[in-house]
Amino acid sequence: MNKDATHLPQKASPVLVKQANIFADLPAKLIEDFQQEFQLDEWYKGDYFNPALLTQRFFVVIDGSLEIKQSNPETGREATLDMLYAGDCFDLMVLLDDQPHEVIVSPLTRVKLLSVKLSTMRHWLWTYPEFNQQFMPYLAKKMREKEQQASSLVLHDVTTRLSRIILEHINKIKFYNGTIEAEHQHHLVNGLNDETLARMTGSVRQVINKQLQHWKKEGTLDKKRNQLIIKDLEALVKEAKYTETLPNAPFFKP
Structure with a gap:
């Protein structure tokens, strides 16, 4: 990818926040509070994404699609870890363990995203039970997807x-x-x-x-x-x- 990702200096509206599955069913007042912390980003196919950002911010896809992949620098071979569409979030691993995650984030189309500081996202999970109840099923769904992906490769x-x-x-x-x-x-x-x-x-x-x-x-x-x-x-x-x-x-x- 040969261009830097474009970060728009815009705040997200409650309408945009509700488009993400993990926020959609939260009380209106909570969504209004949350939306104050979100930044609206826009990336294009071919944009370069610095994976170091994953240790700073949590991203939610609002429109478009992304491919998350890893590569072997010795062979050049690449493997797709996940495909993300509107409503999906990343990076769940960094959110949970606060460790760097060496992945390649490739926009497949023009992509609109919401992003929030990782520390803020963790605070919400620890502070608001109603948000935790929305987030945990999504996390379980992604874990099941990875389990099925791994077993399918073998079986x-x-x-x-x-x-x-x-x-x-x-x-x-x-x-x-x-x-x-x-x-x-x-x-x-x-x-x-x-x-x-x-x-x-x-x-x-x-x-x-x-x-x-x-x-x-x-x-x-x-x-x-x-x-x-x-x-x-x-x-x-x-x-x-x-x-x-x-x-x-x-x-x-x-």
């Missing part, structure tokens, strides 16, 4: 892992104009190119591209640049081989 092949990742990051096409009966079959995944999907899957770009081309030939999906259009959702769910109701598993009923 499942690339095809299964890739299908699960696509299902987890799927977004329904907003401009679908086909028949109502077929609406459920058309879904969209934006911003995930072959290289990104390879990092998320723990594979390499060539293997991912081969699998996507196979699904394209079978009519399961269509592939256009950084966009995947899912045409046969039921087939993709079958490839995911879900055998139990996991808390974060995206079960669809075509």
Whole structure:
């Protein structure tokens, strides 16, 4: 990334604060108090993010998407640790243990964020039980995601892992104009190119591209640049081989 992240000298409004899942259901008075401490930031794809900021401020994504990854300086190989979307927070690890976290934060799109001092965020967690009750389920959800990610790397092949990742990051096409009966079959995944999907899957770009081309030939999906259009959702769910109701598993009923 070749540009410095842009930090806007703006304060956040209560409306923006409520867009974050961990704040959404808090009493209005508490949100008004909290919003006084937030800074509104805006980053663009290609911006450089200094990971040292993670030891100073806690971030909440309001709009756009981010990739959190690590790299091996000797081989240059990278692995995706997390994909963050509107409502997600980072860095939870630094918040909890106050230790540096060597990660690469890559905006995949134009991103709007709220940020607050880490010390302030910890104070809120210790002081306000109603906030703690909102935060802990989100923390548990992220922990389960990491557990599932780790087990999937060991227990499942690339095809299964890739299908699960696509299902987890799927977004329904907003401009679908086909028949109502077929609406459920058309879904969209934006911003995930072959290289990104390879990092998320723990594979390499060539293997991912081969699998996507196979699904394209079978009519399961269509592939256009950084966009995947899912045409046969039921087939993709079958490839995911879900055998139990996991808390974060995206079960669809075509």
